[in-house]
Structures are given as structure tokens and as C-alpha cells.
Amino acid sequence: MRQRSARDQQRLDSGMVTSPKDLENIQREIASLAKRQSDLEDVVLEVMERRESAQERGTELAGRVEALEAEVAEVEQRRTAELEGIDAEGFTVAKEREVLAAAVPDDLIKLYDKLRAQQGGIGAARLYQKRCEGCRLELNITELNEVRSAPADTVVRCENCRRILVRTADSGL
Structure with a gap:
């Protein structure tokens, strides 16, 4: 557009255009090209501003991603340490269970393991204030009397x- 505008301006300045109609058309075309160039420059400026804003936002988001990745790495390290601790504790509890289970009759251990498998990992429950903590239901009077009268x-x-x-x-x- 600039070349075309410069070429038209040169034709106009050279005096080669003799017809008033051609002169008027060239002047109109130069004005139209100037307006169009101005509009395009405005669009370019707007695009450049949006690009700059997008780059700033991209930089900000990249910083946030880095911070989140660092936090994830830290949390994964803590999780790994906790899992190792849980594994060690599980090993210790399993050893303690073996020692304690040796003092319990085999038939009771078998019953407990069977109930544990059936009841989602809990084979025994504490009786607390007349309520079974396994099913969370209160025992009725008859059941309580049976439990009271049963030997320890x-x-x-x-x-x-x-x-x-x-x-x-x-x-x-």
C-alpha cells in the first residue's frame, strides 16, 4: 500500500496527469490508501498489545506451573516417606500380631480371621456403652443379659x- 501510495503521489507530483477526473481519482485513491494504512496500523498496534499481554500472561502462568511442579515434587516426597513409615509400622504390627496370636487358641484365631474376611477387615468390635462398635447398634436387654452372665x-x-x-x-x- 505504501508503494502504491508513493507511486500515485509521484504521478500526481510529476504533472503527468492532465485530466481533472484522473487527478481527482488519484487524490481520492491516495486518501483512501492513507485511511486504509492508518486502519491497518491501528490493527497492528492492537495485535502487538494483545501479544504483549499474552506473553506476560504466559510468563506468569509458566511461573505458576513451576511453583506447582515444585509443590507436587515436595508432596510426592512426603508421600513416599509416609508410605515407607506405614510399611515399617505394618511390618512391626504384623510381628507383634504374630507374638500375640501365639498366646491365643487356634480356633479363636481361625474364627477371627474368618469374620475379618467376611466383615471387611474387622473381625472383632468393642462393646461400648451397650453398643457394638462394629455395626453401631445397641444390644437389646436380652443380649446384654447374656453378655453379662457369660464368663470373662x-x-x-x-x-x-x-x-x-x-x-x-x-x-x-
């Missing part, structure tokens, strides 16, 4: 969930 070394079970009930001082008996 007898295995008692919840009538609702069939788990082994562990009697404590807080059982409410």
Missing part, C-alpha cells in the same frame, strides 16, 4: 453383625 473367658458375639465382642470397663454391663 467366653467368646461372645454380636447378634446383629456376628463380630466377636470385646468387653471393657466402658461396656455398660
Whole structure:
């Protein structure tokens, strides 16, 4: 457009255009080209401003991504450390269970393991204030009387969930 405008201006300045109609057309075309060039320059400026804004936003987001990646790495390290701790604790608890299980009769261990498999990992539940903490239901009077009258070394079970009930001082008996 600039070349075309310069060429038209040169024709106009050279005096080669003799017809008033041609002269008027060239002047109109030069004005139109100047307006169009101005409009395009405005568009270019707007695009440059948007590009600059987008680059700033991109830089900001890249910084946030870096910060989040660093945080993720830190959390993964903590998770790994916690999992190692849990594994170590699980190993210790398993060893303690072996020692304690040696003092418990085999038939009771078998019953507990069977109930544990059936009940989602919990084979025994504490009897707390007349309530089985396995199924969270309160025992009725008849069941409580049976538990009260049972000897301390007898295995008692919840009538609702069939788990082994562990009697404590807080059982409410």
C-alpha cells in the first residue's frame, strides 16, 4: 500500500496527469490508501498489545506451573516417606500380631480371621456403652443379659453383625 501510495503521489507530483477526473481519482485513491494504512496500523498496534499481554500472561502462568511442579515434587516426597513409615509400622504390627496370636487358641484365631474376611477387615468390635462398635447398634436387654452372665473367658458375639465382642470397663454391663 505504501508503494502504491508513493507511486500515485509521484504521478500526481510529476504533472503527468492532465485530466481533472484522473487527478481527482488519484487524490481520492491516495486518501483512501492513507485511511486504509492508518486502519491497518491501528490493527497492528492492537495485535502487538494483545501479544504483549499474552506473553506476560504466559510468563506468569509458566511461573505458576513451576511453583506447582515444585509443590507436587515436595508432596510426592512426603508421600513416599509416609508410605515407607506405614510399611515399617505394618511390618512391626504384623510381628507383634504374630507374638500375640501365639498366646491365643487356634480356633479363636481361625474364627477371627474368618469374620475379618467376611466383615471387611474387622473381625472383632468393642462393646461400648451397650453398643457394638462394629455395626453401631445397641444390644437389646436380652443380649446384654447374656453378655453379662457369660464368663470373662467366653467368646461372645454380636447378634446383629456376628463380630466377636470385646468387653471393657466402658461396656455398660
